[in-house]
Amino acid sequence: MIAKILLATWLLASLWAIGPLSAAPATVTDIDGAIQPQVAVSSDAVVHVVFGQNDSGKIYHVSSAGSVLAFGQPRQVAALPKLALGKGRGPRVAVSGKSLVVAAISHADGNLYGWTSPDAGTTWSKPQVINDAPGTAAEGLHALASDPRGNVFITWLDSRNKGMQVWGAASADGGLHWGKNLLIYQSPDGSICPCCRPSIAMDDSGRIAVMWRNSLAGARDMHLSLSSDTGKSFAPATKLGEGTWTLDGCPIDGGDLAFNAKGDLLTIWRRDTAIYLTTGSQPEQLLAKDGLRPIIASGKPGPSFLWEANGDLMTSSPSTPAPTPLAQKATHAASASIPGGGSVLVWESQTAGKPALLGELVE
Numbered sequence: 001m002i003a004k005i006l007l008a009t010w011l012l013a014s015l016w017a018i019g020p021l022s023a024a025p026a027t028v029t030d031i032d033g034a035i036q037p038q039v040a041v042s043s044d045a046v047v048h049v050v051f052g053q054n055d056s057g058k059i060y061h062v063s064s065a066g067s068v069l070a071f072g073q074p075r076q077v078a079a080l081p082k083l084a085l086g087k088g089r090g091p092r093v094a095v096s097g098k099s100l101v102v103a104a105i106s107h108a109d110g111n112l113y114g115w116t117s118p119d120a121g122t123t124w125s126k127p128q129v130i131n132d133a134p135g136t137a138a139e140g141l142h143a144l145a146s147d148p149r150g151n152v153f154i155t156w157l158d159s160r161n162k163g164m165q166v167w168g169a170a171s172a173d174g175g176l177h178w179g180k181n182l183l184i185y186q187s188p189d190g191s192i193c194p195c196c197r198p199s200i201a202m203d204d205s206g207r208i209a210v211m212w213r214n215s216l217a218g219a220r221d222m223h224l225s226l227s228s229d230t231g232k233s234f235a236p237a238t239k240l241g242e243g244t245w246t247l248d249g250c251p252i253d254g255g256d257l258a259f260n261a262k263g264d265l266l267t268i269w270r271r272d273t274a275i276y277l278t279t280g281s282q283p284e285q286l287l288a289k290d291g292l293r294p295i296i297a298s299g300k301p302g303p304s305f306l307w308e309a310n311g312d313l314m315t316s317s318p319s320t321p322a323p324t325p326l327a328q329k330a331t332h333a334a335s336a337s338i339p340g341g342g343s344v345l346v347w348e349s350q351t352a353g354k355p356a357l358l359g360e361l362v363e
Contacts, residue, residue: 025327026069028346028357029062034074036090037346037357039336043095043148046120047336047344050077050093050102051357057083059091059104061121069344069359077115077124082107084140087252088197088293088332092154096146099174103130103144103154110138112156116175125176130169132181136160139194143210145202150174153231155184155198155210163191166198166212170231184210184225184234193220197254201265206230209265211240211257213250220247222255222269241284245271256295258337260303268294268305275307287316288323297345298337299363306333306345313347327360 028037033054040048047064049071062074077091084090084105091104100117102124111134113127131137142156152175158167166185169178185192193213201209208227213220214237222240227233255269264280268287275291276284287294291307291314304317306326313330314323326345327333333347338361346359 025349025358025360026064026071027351028071028359029060029074030351030354030356031060031074032355034060034355034357035348036085036088036332037348038091038093038334039344039346039359040093040095040100040146041336041338041344042100042120043339045338045340047359048093048095048100048121049346049357049359050091052083052085052090052104054085057081059083059102061093061100061102061117063121064359069361071359075121077102077121078104078113078127080104080106080108080113087195088254089140092142092144094144094146094152094175096152096174097148097150099150099176101144101146101152101171101175103142105137105140105142105156107138107140110135112137112142112154114154114175114178128178130154130178130181131156131158131167133158133160139164141195141197143198143200145200145208146174147202147204147206149204151202151206151230153200153202153208154178155200157192157194157198157212161186163187164194166192166210166225168210168231168234172230182231182234185212185223185237187215189216191215193250195250195252196220199255199257201257201259203259203263207259208234209257209259210234211255211267211269213254214239218246218248219244220251221245221271222267224257224267226265240267240269240278241271241276243271243284253292256335258296258298258303260298266296266303268296268307270294270307275305277305288314293332295333295335297335297343297362299341299343304343304362306335308333326362327358330358
């Protein structure tokens with residue numbers, strides 16, 4: 001109850017179109033080697049961040065509660081030999097009901113592991129192997145999403161049939177148990193783009209959207225598949241955007257997606273050097289001619305769109321379409337929506353010349 005009151009107070013005090021709610025971002029952690037942060041927010045507005053530590057294989061969790069970001073001391077979730085980390089790889093986090101779920105991949109054995117916590121990260125379960133074909137998640141790229149009712153879905157790039165494919169698995173009990181693996185997409189050319197991370201979004205009605213970069217006839221365009229039954233089945237894939245990107249190689253750049261308040265699916269992604277947006281069935285919209293690693297931040301009164309350009313984190317929104325700098329020396333940003341409106345961003349940066357993970361509440 002106190003957390004909800006604090007959240008409401010914060011919302012009333014921060015009614016602006018888009019931008020940070022404080023003059024300086026909060027330090028998530030300055031642990032040596034901390035990279036690739038990911039973030040999720042619980043129904044009572046507790047912010048949960050996970051990240052990996054370079055070279056050690058350790059996975060950490062840290063949280064912040066209240067109307068401002070104030071992170072405590074990170075706690076170790078687990079450690080994996082040769083933890084997949086960097087270039088879009090790293091641990092993922094989701095909250096479903098009272099369950100906190102973390103997933104990560106080991107390059108040593110090529111398996112995708114999951115852990116759960118019933119007490120907001122104080123204690124963690126033993127790891128579960130989620131991929132049911134051993135060693136097939138070795139590329140290290142995956143995405144995780146949940147709803148408030150205990151449904152969790154994970155998707156990853158899988159090599160069990162030689163070429164890289166998109167696979168997934170569902171949990172109906174907050175990550176305690178995972179169902180049989182499901183093939184979401186197989187390219188008729190033998191493999192999707194093998195080094196671009198997939199993206200996922202889930203809404204409260206059971207819809208799931210999975211997006212990845214395909215490889216078809218020399219083109220590296222984004223494709224999408226939808227499930228209306230919490231991941232039991234997926235519709236045939238559809239291409240995003242009107243143009244195409246012919247490329248003999250992997251750009252190592254995925255995208256992001258989210259359902260808005262109206263139920264429309266928003267997707268943001270890169271084609272060549274440009275950043276594009278689609279909303280529902282509307283035509284693609286050019287957001288920036290130059291950018292990479294785009295994400296969506298749900299906000300109030302609407303979403304904002306972010307990407308990296310010239311070392312800075314840029315933002316745009318329907319009410320403020322001109323690209324605007326949000327954070328300097330920022331890379332590998334991630335976002336999660338806050339119940340009632342607004343969102344939290346986390347990213348890699350520096351403080352006093354030292355690498356650190358930073359965070360910011362935005363409207």
